[in-house]
Every structure is written in structure tokens, then in C-alpha cells.
Amino acid sequence: MILITGGAGFIGSNLQAALLRRGHETVVVDTLGSDGKWRNLAKHPPARVVRPDDLHGFLDSHPPLEMVFHLGAVSETTAVDGDHTWATNVELSRYLWEWCAGRGVPLIYASSAATYGDGAQGFEDEFTPAALERLRPLNLYGWTKHAFDMLVAKVLTQRKEQPPQWAGLKFFNVYGPNEYHKGKMISVVKVKHDEVAAGGPVRLFKSDQPGLPDGAQARDFIWVGDVVDVMLWLMENPAVSGLYNLGTGRARTYLDLAHTVSDAAGRKRAVEFIDMPANLRGQYQSFTQAPMERLRAAGYSGQFTTMEEGIRRYVQDHLAAADSFV
Numbered sequence: 001m002i003l004i005t006g007g008a009g010f011i012g013s014n015l016q017a018a019l020l021r022r023g024h025e026t027v028v029v030d031t032l033g034s035d036g037k038w039r040n041l042a043k044h045p046p047a048r049v050v051r052p053d054d055l056h057g058f059l060d061s062h063p064p065l066e067m068v069f070h071l072g073a074v075s076e077t078t079a080v081d082g083d084h085t086w087a088t089n090v091e092l093s094r095y096l097w098e099w100c101a102g103r104g105v106p107l108i109y110a111s112s113a114a115t116y117g118d119g120a121q122g123f124e125d126e127f128t129p130a131a132l133e134r135l136r137p138l139n140l141y142g143w144t145k146h147a148f149d150m151l152v153a154k155v156l157t158q159r160k161e162q163p164p165q166w167a168g169l170k171f172f173n174v175y176g177p178n179e180y181h182k183g184k185m186i187s188v189v190k191v192k193h194d195e196v197a198a199g200g201p202v203r204l205f206k207s208d209q210p211g212l213p214d215g216a217q218a219r220d221f222i223w224v225g226d227v228v229d230v231m232l233w234l235m236e237n238p239a240v241s242g243l244y245n246l247g248t249g250r251a252r253t254y255l256d257l258a259h260t261v262s263d264a265a266g267r268k269r270a271v272e273f274i275d276m277p278a279n280l281r282g283q284y285q286s287f288t289q290a291p292m293e294r295l296r297a298a299g300y301s302g303q304f305t306t307m308e309e310g311i312r313r314y315v316q317d318h319l320a321a322a323d324s325f326v
Contacts, residue, residue: 001047003065005029005096006072008049010179011110011171013040014224015069015231017326020044022232027065029055029072037181039325052092059099067235070096070109076185077114078279079140089144094151097163106165108234111149111243113172113220113288114142125170125294127243129153138285149243165238169230172247172290175310176224177318177326188254189221189311192261193319201270202258209286214273215255217286220247223310229302230295240298247290248304260308264315 002019006012007028016026021044028046032038041049050058052072070093074085093109100107116123117136124131132150137143149168156162175187192202206214230246255271262269276284305313318324 001025001027001063001065002067002069003027003029004046004069004071005052005055005092006070006110007046008032008037008040009071010040010176010182011174011224011227012069012071013178014176014326015071015228016041016046017044018228018232020046024066027058027062029058033181035181040178040181043325055092056095064103065105068096068100068105068107069231070107073110073141074144075112075141077139077141078184082140085140085144086147089141090148090151093148097152097155097166098161100163100166101161104164106235106238107163108167108169108231109148110145111168111170112142112145113170113245113247113290114139114285115146115149115170116285116288117142118285119287122291123245123289124291125243125245127153129157152243165234166241167234168243169227169246170244170290171227172220172222172245172288174222174224174227176314177324178224180324188257189261189314190319192258193265193315196262196265196267197319201272202262203272203274204254204258205276205280205284206273207286208276208281208284212286215258215271216253217284218251218253219285219288220249220251220290221257221307221310222247223305223313225310226302226304230300233300233302237299242294242298244295244298245290245292246295247288247292248307249290249292251287251289252307257307257311260311261315263308264312265320 007016008030026046027048029050074088079085117138121134137146175189
């Protein structure tokens with residue numbers, strides 16, 4: 001049995017679907033709420049859904065697990081409740097690390113590219129305390145993810161107990177189906193598709209960086225299926241442990257994305273540039289790109305989906321379909 005925290009969420013439900021297709025039994029730790037999040041699991045119900053508040057009791061009483069994928073988190077980049085975000089993103093992660101270490105259960109957990117801040121220190125996934133200490137996340141979410149990465153580095157340096165396999169994944173900009181419950185944190189691909197589908201232009205933020213043209217802001221956009229493939233590969237390769245970037249290794253501009261969404265939807269290309277909201281100024285990453293050499297050196301040889309192909313799949317196979325869920 002495999003446990004997935006955040007298993008009814010975006011990445012978690014895509015992973016859960018893939019695991020069930022492979023014949024694994026899964027337990028999802030999540031809240032389904034009343035806004036239709038259950039639809040993320042409708043085609044592939046897990047053996048159990050456990051509320052996060054009941055996780056400790058479940059783990060204390062349940063037989064040993066094969067694997068834990070810890071994807072549950074406060075993921076809003078605009079989060080302001082420090083106590084709740086720390087408790088969820090750091091203390092829960094610490095608890096699962098110690099539980100897995102004590103029982104010999106492999107653990108894969110979600111870190112984030114938000115740990116790199118504005119990118120001034122680069123995006124190298126070097127995993128040493130000195131390298132991590134140079135990073136300056138721009139928001140509470142990124143800081144808590146960074147804090148747990150640093151905790152893991154300290155545990156390893158002090159040679160304390162660890163899971164038999166562990167991996168932290170620094171997700172870059174993931175997009176794809178089953179993200180519809182995320183509200184303001186939904187991927188830019190979905191937001192831009194909705195603008196195009198409504199008959200309007202794609203609206204992009206003007207650049208707030210001197211010398212950077214409007215629309216030239218660039219991110220490493222990665223198809224959710226590629227993220228799932230990497231996690232399954234890690235499960236199949238228990239000798240691989242470490243902290244790894246997870247993007248495509250190629251940044252693409254927002255203007256590229258806008259045109260690609262319009263093309264996939266069969267609409268005329270049209271872009272309108274708008275002022276960046278005040279709450280994002282100084283916290284907006286104008287460039288992200290994931291160096292992928294460390295994951296490649298660990299043995300991963302899978303090919304990443306191009307932005308054109310990923311957006312085509314998302315738009316035509318899901319967003320334009322009657323049933324858009326995986």
C-alpha cells in the first residue's frame with residue numbers, strides 16, 4: 001500500500017491515477033471539501049481517504065507501507081499565516097521523515113523552485129548546507145519549503161536516521177488536468193486558456209524588470225505527466241536518493257505560452273499587457289530554469305514533453321473536452 005499526502009490535489013491525483021493503473025493500492029491523505037475536489041479521484045478511487053488531522057492515528061495503527069509520497073502542503077505563494085504554513089510544510093514533513101526513517105519506508109517529498117527566490121543565486125540543486133544557505137526565498141511558502149530542505153541537509157550531515165530511500169523534488173511550473181480546484185493558484189496555462197475561450201486577448205503582466213521587455217518573463221513549464229513519470233522512476237529505483245530539480249531544463253517566455261495556448265485553442269493570437277499587481281512586485285520571478293544534470297546523472301533518461309505538445313494535450317484533450325479530469 002502506498003500513501004499519498006495531497007493525493008486529491010493536482011499532482012497527487014495524477015500520481016494516484018498512475019499508481020492505480022499499475023495495480024498499486026493507495027491511501028490518500030487529503031480533504032475533499034465541498035467544491036468538487038472529489039472529481040480528481042472519481043475515475044480512480046483510492047482504498048481510503050484519510051483526513052490530515054487523522055494521519056497520526058492512521059500511521060500508528062496501520063500495517064507497514066511500501067512508500068510515502070508527501071505532496072500535501074500549503075502551496076499558495078501569497079500565503080500569510082506563518083504558523084499554519086510552518087506547521088503544514090515543515091512540522092508535518094519532519095514527522096513523516098522521522099516516521100519513515102523509523103520504519104524503513106521510502107519517502108518522496110515535494111520541495112519547490114520557490115526556494116530559489118529571484119534566481120540571483122542560480123537554480124543549481126546542489127545539496128549541501130552551504131549551498132542551501134545562499135538561497136533567499138521571496139515568500140512564506142518558498143521559505144518553509146526551503147526550511148525543510150535545510151533540515152534534511154542537517155540530518156544527513158549529522159548522520160541521523162533517514163528513510164532507506166528519500167528524494168525531494170523542486171517542482172518548477174507544473175501544468176495539466178486536475179488543477180481546477182486551485183483557485184488563484186491555478187496554472188497560467190489554464191488561466192490563459194479561459195481568457196482565449198471567452199473571446200478575449202491573453203493578458204500578461206508588464207515587465208517590472210529594467211531592460212526586460214513585456215512578455216519576455218520566462219519560466220520552466222513542465223507537463224504534469226512528466227512529473228509523475230519522474231516520481232514513478234524514483235519508486236522503481238530505490239538506490240537513488242537526493243534533492244533534485246524537476247523542470248524541463250528549458251525556460252520559455254510568457255509570450256511563447258500565450259501564442260501556444262491560442263494556437264492549441266484554434267484562436268487568433270492576441271496579447272494585452274497589464275500592470276503587475278502591487279502585491280506581486282518584488283516577489284515575482286521573472287526567470288526560472290531548472291538545471292537537470294543531477295537527475296540525469298542519477299540515471300533518469302526520460303524525455304520531457306515540449307511546451308507545444310503539453311499545452312496541446314491539456315487544451316484539446318482536457319480543457320475542451322466534456323470530461324476534463326484524468
